[in-house]
Amino acid sequence: MPQQSGVRELDRFDCYEACVQSPAHVAKFLRAVHGNHPRVLREDFCGTAALSRRWLEDAGRLGEAARAVAVDLDPDCVERASRQSPEALRVLRADCRNPHVGDGAAADVVFVGNFSVGYLHTRSELVSYLRHSRERLARVARGDRGGVFVCDTYGGxxxxxxxxxxxxxxxxxxxxxxxxxxxxxxxxxxxxxxxxxxxxxxxxxxxxxxxxxxxxxxxxLWSIAELREAMIEVGFASTEVYTECNVVPGEVPWAVHEPSELKDDWIVLVVGRT
Known part of the structure; x- marks a missing residue:
């Protein structure tokens, strides 16, 4: 497999961002599903923080102030994310399950993508993490902006x-x-x-x-029901399920209400609202 002289090889993060992630679609979805001009994103298990960067880019185009906190335990991911981070993005190398990571900073949206909620292997870990996430959102909710927690999972x-x-x-x-x-x-x-x-x-x-x-x-591999039940248990006011994150600007995302709306094999976004 000869390499052309002077051509930079792609690394695994280049390939991942090209093949796996859709930060443009997800950032639009998060703003739309929140519905009230969210400003602060917390991206847990962030990888290279591609979503956080897109969140800030979109805010700039919209003329809105925004911030993002991106957290991951992998030193390679954090180093890569830090190299590309704008001033409004804070990248932290830490265990997302630690409630004190990020000094307890409040967020309008907490997002866990790429099935990373599966890093929480036990129900006690899941419930503890969701409780701390809801508390971050609740700090914002008291300012009347509300908050949403969003994660994805697959099944079928x-x-x-x-x-x-x-x-x-x-x-x-x-x-x-x-x-x-x-x-x-x-x-x-x-x-x-x-x-x-x-x-x-x-x-x-x-x-x-x-x-x-x-x-x-x-x-x-958490089921939809397990995630929703855990969200309600820790105090989220309601939960919703979405199969599509490609939102047309100005439109409200359409939630799933019937099992027949899911395909035989599916990927969904599960949302908890404070």
Missing amino acids: ASAFKLGSLTRKHPSRTGEIIHYHWAHEEADALTGMVTNSISFKVERAGEIVQELPRAFVYRWR
Whole structure:
């Protein structure tokens, strides 16, 4: 796999941002689902903080003041995020489960994406984390802006079946990235799964890089019902479920109300409101 002279190799974070994340769609969704000009985003398990950066970029285009706090425990993620962070973005290397991370700063929106709520392996961890998140939002709610907690999860007929999928995505610099998701282990009795993401980089019709198992995840796969019940238990006033984050500007996101609205295999956003 020869590398062209003078051409920078893509790293695993370049590939991840190109293939996995949709910060433009998610940032619009978060503003729309909040519904009352949210200013402060807390992005837990943030990775490279791509969403936080987009949150601030969109606020600038809207002429609104905004801030973001992005938290992750992975030193490589934090180093990458810090290199790209604007002044209004605070990047912290810390355990998101620690209630004191970020000095208890209030937020209008707390977001946990890319199935990272699965890093909370036990129900006690989940409930504790949601309670601290609601308390952050409640500080803002007392200022009459309200607050929302949003996380994503997946499920359906194939949730605990082993398998893989491959698709291609363009990079920002013109390469084609071959994305490979593998469902390596799954235990329906415990809810634990192991998933991995691998990449191959194609340039001018030739594979020039391979990044096998660039990301490996050991997650608890929480169901929609488990997440909603835990949110209500810690004091969220209501919960909602959404299957689509691509929101048309000016429109209100459409929540799911019937199980028939879910596909056989689904990805959803679960929202808790203070």
